[in-house]
Amino acid sequence: MASPQPRIGVVTFPGSLDDRDMLWALAALDAEAVPVWHAEEQLPDLDAVVLPGGFSYGDYLRCGAIARLSPVMNAVAAFAADGGLVLGVCNGFQILCEAGLLPGALRANESLTYVCRDVRLTVERTDTPFTARCGPGQTLVMPVKHGEGCYIRPDHLPQEQVVLRYGEPVNGSVDDIAGVVNEHRNVMGLMPHPEHAVDPLLGSADGAFVLASLVDSARSRALAIA
Amino acid sequence: MESHNHPSAVEPFQGAATGVGGILRDIVAMGARPVALLDGLWFGAPDGHFRRAVAGIGHYGNSTGIPTVGGAAVFDEAYRDNCLVNAMCVGLLPSDRVQSAKASGAGNLVVLFGATTGRDGIGGASVLASQELGEDDGDKRPTVQVGDPFTGKKLIEVSVELVESGLVESLQDCGAAGLASSLAEMASEFGIDVRLDRVPLREAGMEPWEIMISESQERMVAIVRPQMLDAVQAVCARWELPCTAIGEVTKSALLRALYEGDVVGEIPARFLTDECPRYEIERTPRDEWPQPSPRAEPVDKRWIFEQYDYLVGSRTVRRPGLDAAVLRLRPSLRGVAVSLNGPAAGERDPFRAGASAVLRAARNVACAGGEPLALTDCLNFGNPEKPEIGWELEQAIEGIAQAAEALRVPVVSGNVSLYNETDGRPIPPTPVVGCVGLVPDVRFVPSRWRSGDAVLLAVAPEDSLAAEAALIRFLWKAAPLLSLAHDVGAGGLAHALAEAAGWSGGLEADVDLPDEPRRGAAVLAIAPSQVTRLGSKGFVQIGQVP
Numbered sequence: 001m002a003s004p005q006p007r008i009g010v011v012t013f014p015g016s017l018d019d020r021d022m023l024w025a026l027a028a029l030d031a032e033a034v035p036v037w038h039a040e041e042q043l044p045d046l047d048a049v050v051l052p053g054g055f056s057y058g059d060y061l062r063c064g065a066i067a068r069l070s071p072v073m074n075a076v077a078a079f080a081a082d083g084g085l086v087l088g089v090c091n092g093f094q095i096l097c098e099a100g101l102l103p104g105a106l107r108a109n110e111s112l113t114y115v116c117r118d119v120r121l122t123v124e125r126t127d128t129p130f131t132a133r134c135g136p137g138q139t140l141v142m143p144v145k146h147g148e149g150c151y152i153r154p155d156h157l158p159q160e161q162v163v164l165r166y167g168e169p170v171n172g173s174v175d176d177i178a179g180v181v182n183e184h185r186n187v188m189g190l191m192p193h194p195e196h197a198v199d200p201l202l203g204s205a206d207g208a209f210v211l212a213s214l215v216d217s218a219r220s221r222a223l224a225i226a
Numbered sequence: 227m228e229s230h231n232h233p234s235a236v237e238p239f240q241g242a243a244t245g246v247g248g249i250l251r252d253i254v255a256m257g258a259r260p261v262a263l264l265d266g267l268w269f270g271a272p273d274g275h276f277r278r279a280v281a282g283i284g285h286y287g288n289s290t291g292i293p294t295v296g297g298a299a300v301f302d303e304a305y306r307d308n309c310l311v312n313a314m315c316v317g318l319l320p321s322d323r324v325q326s327a328k329a330s331g332a333g334n335l336v337v338l339f340g341a342t343t344g345r346d347g348i349g350g351a352s353v354l355a356s357q358e359l360g361e362d363d364g365d366k367r368p369t370v371q372v373g374d375p376f377t378g379k380k381l382i383e384v385s386v387e388l389v390e391s392g393l394v395e396s397l398q399d400c401g402a403a404g405l406a407s408s409l410a411e412m413a414s415e416f417g418i419d420v421r422l423d424r425v426p427l428r429e430a431g432m433e434p435w436e437i438m439i440s441e442s443q444e445r446m447v448a449i450v451r452p453q454m455l456d457a458v459q460a461v462c463a464r465w466e467l468p469c470t471a472i473g474e475v476t477k478s479a480l481l482r483a484l485y486e487g488d489v490v491g492e493i494p495a496r497f498l499t500d501e502c503p504r505y506e507i508e509r510t511p512r513d514e515w516p517q518p519s520p521r522a523e524p525v526d527k528r529w530i531f532e533q534y535d536y537l538v539g540s541r542t543v544r545r546p547g548l549d550a551a552v553l554r555l556r557p558s559l560r561g562v563a564v565s566l567n568g569p570a571a572g573e574r575d576p577f578r579a580g581a582s583a584v585l586r587a588a589r590n591v592a593c594a595g596g597e598p599l600a601l602t603d604c605l606n607f608g609n610p611e612k613p614e615i616g617w618e619l620e621q622a623i624e625g626i627a628q629a630a631e632a633l634r635v636p637v638v639s640g641n642v643s644l645y646n647e648t649d650g651r652p653i654p655p656t657p658v659v660g661c662v663g664l665v666p667d668v669r670f671v672p673s674r675w676r677s678g679d680a681v682l683l684a685v686a687p688e689d690s691l692a693a694e695a696a697l698i699r700f701l702w703k704a705a706p707l708l709s710l711a712h713d714v715g716a717g718g719l720a721h722a723l724a725e726a727a728g729w730s731g732g733l734e735a736d737v738d739l740p741d742e743p744r745r746g747a748a749v750l751a752i753a754p755s756q757v758t759r760l761g762s763k764g765f766v767q768i769g770q771v772p
Contacts, residue, residue: 014465015376017291021540055289058376114284114533145288145535196537201554201668203537203545 006047006218009036011076011092013067017054018089018195025195026050029208031215036072043075047218048085051076051092053145053193063106063148064094073099085129085221086187087214090146093179093189102182102189103161104153109146110172116145118203120167121178121192128163128181129217130188133209140206142192144170149191151177158183164190227266227314227566227604227660228252229643233370234282234311238275242282242311243373247443249315250292251399254382255446257325257389258317261539262553263287264566265297265313266604266658270306272299272525279311282373284533289375290382293542294534295551296564298658299527302571307648312604312641314566314660318555325389326396329412329449329475334395336409336418336473337455339462340381340445344428347371347404347441358609358647377444380465385446387461393454400445406438406498408447409473410481413495417478422485424472434485449475509620510613515574515654543668548729549590549713550661554668561665563596568658570716576618576655580625585694585746587661588633589713592698593748595671595705596663601630603640603659608652610644618655626657632691633698635661663702670706674730675751675771679709681735682752683719684765686745694746700764701748707759710751718742722749730771737769 008031012019019035026033034044038056043049056067067073073095080086080101088096096102109115118141123134134140151173157180164179171191179190194207230245246263253260265283269276276299287294292315329336347370388394398408405425409418422437432440450458455471462469476482481498483491494501531546543561544552550565567587569579588598603626608615630637646653665671675681686697705711710730714722719742726749727734735751751771752760 014380015289017289017379017535017538021538024540054291055376055379058289058374060376113281114288114535116535116537117532143537145537147288193537196540199540201543202540203542 004219004222005030005032006215006222007032007034007045008048008050008215008218009034009043009046010050010052011036011038011072013038013054013056013070015055015057015059016052018052018193019054022050022052022195025198025211026215028198029212029215031218038070038072041071041075043079047222048087048214049076049079051088051095053090053092056091056095059091063091064098067095068099077101080187083184083186085214085218087130088189089193089195090191093191094148096187096189101187102180103157104151104180106148107150107152108148109150114147115171116143118143119170119192121164122167124165125160125163128185128188130210130213131163132216133213139167140209141204142194142197142207143203144192146191149173153177163188227312227602227658228641229604229606230311230313231309231606231643231646234279235307235309237370238278239282239285240370240372242279243286244371244443245311245313246283246286247373247375247378248401249313250290250378250382251401251446253315253317254385255325255327255397255399256317256319257323257397258319259386260292260315260317260382261541262316262551262564263292263294263313264564264660265294266310266566266568267297267299268305268310268568268656269301270303270309271301275309279309280530280533286373286375286378288535290379291538293536293538294531295536295542295553296546297566298568299530300568300571304654307651308646308653310606310646310653310656312606312658314602316562316564316662323389327398327411328396328414329416329418330395331451332416332475332477333452334475335450335452335455335471336420336475337448337450337458337469338425338445338472339384339448339467339469341374341377341442342426342428342468343437343440343442343445345432345436345440348436348439358645358650371441371443373443380467381444381446384461384465384467388448388458393458393461394448394450396449398447400447402441404438404440404442410495410498412447412449413481414499417476417480417482417495418473419476419482419484420473422483422490424470426468426470434483434490438483438491507610507616508613509617511617512614544594544671544673548725550594550596552594552596552665552668552671559667559669561668563591563594563663563665564660565590566658566660569654569656574654576621577625579655580622580657581629581691583657583659584626584629584633586713586715587659588635588698589701589746589748591661591663592701592705593672593711593713595665595702597702598633598635598661598663598698600662601635601637601659603637603657605640605642606646606653606656606658607644608647615652622655622657626659629691632695667706672705672708672711675710675726675733675735677733677771678754679751679771680754680757680767681737681769681771682750682765683740683743683747683768684750685743685747687764689745697746697764704750704760707756708750708752712749714743714747714749733771735769735771740768
């Protein structure tokens with residue numbers, strides 16, 4: 001049967017910066033990328049939602065603390081509670097933690113400065129909708145760019161919720177955790193930017209392993225519903 | 227390019243941050259979307275003051291989603307009390323959509339949108355920027371504006387959307403001297419009546435003159451046809467930005483300020499722009515500068531640009547760190563190479579500073595595979611009322627002009643920053659130049675050398691501007707064949723080779739170090755089989771990569 005193009009929404013908050021790049025990357029990986037405005041109280045018909053990087057509402061308070069109160073986040077929380085796929089990158093990760101959709105919190109980098117560079121990551125789990133295209137233990141190269149990416153996990157975070165670890169010191173994250181999923185593995189957050197690593201001309205294409213996994217998973221959900 | 231030197235000397239974080247915000251709005255006022263920022267930093271030392279300026283640049287650039295892809299950082303004792311922060315921005319727009327900055331059509335509305343207006347930055351351009359610095363600088367801190375990059379980001383989105391939708395007749399940003407200067411520039415042909423009581427204020431009790439010259443950041447002025455006002459306000463409302471009609475275009479050729487119906491100020495607008503008073507400055511050659519301190523060792527600049535987001539926008543093919551950055555003009559495979567350059571530490575000769583800034587900026591672009599297309603400059607000098615500073619200014623301009631003519635590349639924009647003196651001690655002449663070049667195919671940008679490559683040295687054949695221009699032409703034409711090209715900068719040949727090795731993942735070349743080149747020069751690497759395609763002139767082989 002024909003393989004449908006999955007519809008993946010990308011939320012734009014005022015102050016979102018990587019929303020255009022995320023829409024472009026998802027479209028390049030054969031998804032129908034759908035812009036979603038922060039003031040919407042309901043999501044359109046979607047197979048997955050992405051919260052992109054940036055400084056939502058300026059992030060003059062704790063990062064993501066205001067965005068989690070925006071109208072669209074109620075709809076995103078309901079979508080996740082129904083088992084919908086939600087990916088948060090950088091500021092999106094911070095918002096998902098603030099909203100309680102992911103465990104833990106992100107605070108200022110140990111260096112207290114913003115850091116932008118390529119980092120090596122180790123894939124800890126391939127049995128998630130976001131990493132199914134990766135091999136176990138695979139090394140991915142992707143850029144980070146953040147001032148508040150030091151991940152603090154809750155005391156009893158199960159190992160199986162840790163999906164990506166840094167292969168080198170980056171920001172002081174506990175146990176070098178770079179990306180986590182929720183208990184049901186349908187919500188993921190990560191600090192590195194897969195959308196900036198889908199074209200070898202721009203440095204690396206390893207981010208496509210993550211985003212193509214998401215597109216695959218969204219497509220199989222679209223097929224299951226159809 | 228724009229300077230924010232005095233504010234950065236007094237308060238480096240906000241001074242540098244609002245410098246970035248200002249140059250972004252200049253590009254947005256043309257109806258263009260900004261795609262790259264570069265910064266020129268001349269400081270006494272990489273100290274705490276410098277680190278605060280770097281953090282301020284990152285604060286604004288990173289939060290507005292415009293990549294900071296390059297620049298220069300030069301440390302010289304002479305800038306200790308009077309640092310320089312120059313910011314350059316490159317924007318993209320279809321050439322048939324260049325936005326006018328002039329008011330037209332009597333009866334059209336003058337619309338102010340963006341942040342509210344307060345008492346911050348009152349006198350910034352006059353009290354701070356146009357006087358020498360001295361002991362009471364701490365008292366001037368309130369004249370430095372405070373940046374709000376979140377509002378700046380929304381302002382960019384609103385402005386680009388207004389222009390793309392054809393809703394505005396012209397746009398102007400509110401920079402130095404606030405409404406007074408932006409309205410005077412807009413009113414130079416028609417006239418403008420501005421009703422200052424309509425300007426949304428962030429504090430009560432402001433006097434009309436304060437409203438007129440407030441330098442509150444993140445504000446733009448648009449000329450809007452009356453029937454478009456609702457649509458303009460709808461765009462602003464979507465981005466939650468205040469938007470108010472504060473006046474109208476008239477046929478009077480006057481800039482008139484009204485407050486609650488009374489005329490509180492009136493002047494023929496052309497007296498503030500094209501027909502402003504001009505004076506000839508005296509020029510006396512300077513005998514000699516105090517002997518500069520020994521040249522500082524080149525420092526690794528990675529810790530600077532790693533604090534900037536240089537990736538947002540998904541265009542950055544060649545990242546900051548070596549010569550020029552390259553941005554892809556997606557979906558095309560063409561790209562632009564961008565660089566910023568100025569005098570090295572210890573340089574005191576104004577003509578040579580101007581000419582070499584142009585040549586190095588162009589050579590950096592050529593090393594990244596770009597054919598230089600256009601130059602912009604920022605002239606940072608001491609008090610021009612002193613005859614020897616007037617002479618330096620004239621000499622530096624002459625140096626820039628002669629080098630640009632040799633390259634046959636136009637200087638399309640610019641900025642001056644004068645009165646850079648503290649307690650009577652001026653900065654050295656500091657002409658800073660930005661260059662933009664066209665890369666025909668970003669897949670063939672020189673990147674890093676590989677094992678087996680021949681290492682070549684290309685040097686300008688003789689000591690003349692024409693020879694320097696010939697070297698630059700050779701470099702950008704050869705670039706698609708090269709695996710690496712790197713300008714030999716102020717640090718010398720050995721340092722350039724070390725930088726090339728660092729850029730190539732630490733792979734070092736075996737080189738017989740020749741005499742230090744005294745003219746423009748670049749290190750090249752190329753697969754041995756390709757060397758003959760470069761012709762036979764203009765370079766010598768000095769080694770190879772094992």
